[in-house]
Amino acid sequence: MTLTITAFESSPDRGMGLARDMRVRWALEEAGQPYEVRLVSFSAMKQPAHRALHPFGQIPTYEDGDLVLFESGAIVLHVAERHAGLLPVDANARARAIAWMFAAVSTVEPPILELVIARFVEGDKPWSEQRLPLVKDRIRTRLGELSDRLGEADWLDGAFSAGDLMMVHALLRLKPSGMLDEYPSLAAYVARGEARPAFKRAFAAQLAVFTGKAPTG
Amino acid sequence: MTLTITAFESSPDRGMGLARDMRVRWALEEAGQPYEVRLVSFSAMKQPAHRALHPFGQIPTYEDGDLVLFESGAIVLHVAERHAGLLPVDANARARAIAWMFAAVSTVEPPILELVIARFVEGDKPWSEQRLPLVKDRIRTRLGELSDRLGEADWLDGAFSAGDLMMVHALLRLKPSGMLDEYPSLAAYVARGEARPAFKRAFAAQLAVFTGKAPTG
Structure with missing residues (x-):
């Protein structure tokens, strides 16, 4: 059975990896799960066929046999529950990792x-x-709090988890603004995420949609 | 072992049940789990002692023995995973209910x-x-999509689940604006949530914080 996700046919960020299919690609790469991608145009996303998969007409969706899911957080959690490497085994640590997914x-x-x-x-x-400065200050409040909690640690709570995956990707969207660099520990945190081999494979795969060239391993 | 959650000491909505502790109270009532509430002032919420529980200085938090959680979605999911009544037994239906929690x-x-x-x-x-009209139109886009998906059904995907609990509560915050009434099926959906005995018990408990009177059963 092939697992299929959806992504933008025309990448609005020109392959910067900011769209939410990147989270699902990354999680599937961390889990070592092969997947297929169906590209969807902006107009097709709002049509009944796609809305049957995603009520809000967005990407990504996830199809595996009879199961159809939407919401990147739910898809990543679903993958994380079924494969090792994205959630701690200890029950309390697992619950805390999920809390970071929701926080993201x-x-x-x-x-x-x-x-x-x-x-x-x-x-x-x-x-x-x-x-604009008001909007940015509301972001800074969150970044300051997140930076305080992260402290000197590599990841938010022990080993890398689906919570870090979701958080790193949420922060990634700040890259074009330059705001991330105001918080060096968060910039380093995001860089640690981007340095993971699974991230790199996922990034190459979404970039290939934009460049039209197959990713090279 | 007593399970403890936090809530606003001074209810900013005057007991309308809009704060996020209401979700956790409601889930615990659905699950039949007794809980204690520690009230936190706005200034205490931003102090290190509370931030150790909640990095973003908000409510609710959840303490059960060694486990400390924040994020209402994560807490409700934690409760739902441990007690019957909030998540379907079927694995696919369970994953879809969690997708609605993230959507909320x-x-x-x-x-x-x-x-x-x-x-x-x-x-x-x-x-x-x-x-303001732009902000409201962005809400209407989501309400229209949600209303389309709900259709004539009572709940979003089969029986009432933690997905409905989170969604009903997210929509509840629109009540003061009157916008919910533009979508009669969503207004009825929220009313179905509010009519649940567990919701009523949770609502009475949070209202009692504001009125200073113990809830009457």
């Missing part, structure tokens, strides 16, 4: 996505320039 | 929280009035 998508990512909206959706509005 | 906190709730920010944090800004 629910507490850290939303203000970062607001910056994307402020720039690209409201960038031409008369309030854009005045409002 | 990652896709539906963020635009709703942006409305709270637009009103209460940026309400005095010169752009506030002009920008």
Whole structure:
């Protein structure tokens, strides 16, 4: 049975790996699971056939036999529960890793996505320039707190987990803004994530969609 | 061993049940688990003692013996994994219920929280009035999609699950805005959640913090 995920047919970030299929690719690479990718255009994403897989008309989706999933966090958790390497065996440590997954998508990512909206959706509005510093400061609050918790550690709670995978990818979206460099320990944390072989394989695979060239191993 | 959660000492919504401790209270009531509540002031929430439990200085937290958790989604999932009634037994249905939990906190709730920010944090800004319709339209996009998926069903995917619990509570925050009434099927969905005995017990318990009166059964 082939496992299939969906990704953007036309990569809006030109292969920078910022779209959420990257999280699922990365998790599948960490888990050593082969997968196929079905590319979806922006217009097809909003059609009934894709909405049957994803009610909000987004990517990624995940299809494995009868199971259809959406939400990158849920897909990564599903992969992590079925394969070693993404969740600790100890029950308490496992629960804490899952808490970091939720923190990534629910507490850290939303203000970062607001910056994307402020720039690209409201960038031409008369309030854009005045409002941008407020949006950035809300991100800084979260980055400061995350940096304080991370401290000198390599990962958020012991060994690398699906919590780090989700958090590193949420932070990655800040790269174009330069804000990540204001928090050197977080920039180093993201760099540690990017240095993982599984990340590199996933990154090459999503970049290949943009360049049209098959990734080289 | 007593399980302890944290909640606001001074309820900012005057006991309307909009704070995130309500999700955890509701899940614990569905699971039939007794719990204790430690109330935390706004200033104490930002101090090191509370941040040791919650890196982002928020509520709720969850303490059970050696285990400390934060993020309402992670806590509800932890409760749901350990007690019957909040997740389906079938593995695929269970994964889909978890997808709805992530959808609640990652896709539906963020635009709703942006409305709270637009009103209460940026309400005095010169752009506030002009920008509010844009913020509301982003919520409407999600509500329309959610309403389409729900259709005529009682719950999002078969029987009531932790996915519905998280989604109903995320939508509850729209009640003061009146926007929920634009989508009658979603208003009815939220009302079904509120009608559950476990919801009512949880609601009474959080209201009692505001009124200072013990909840009556």
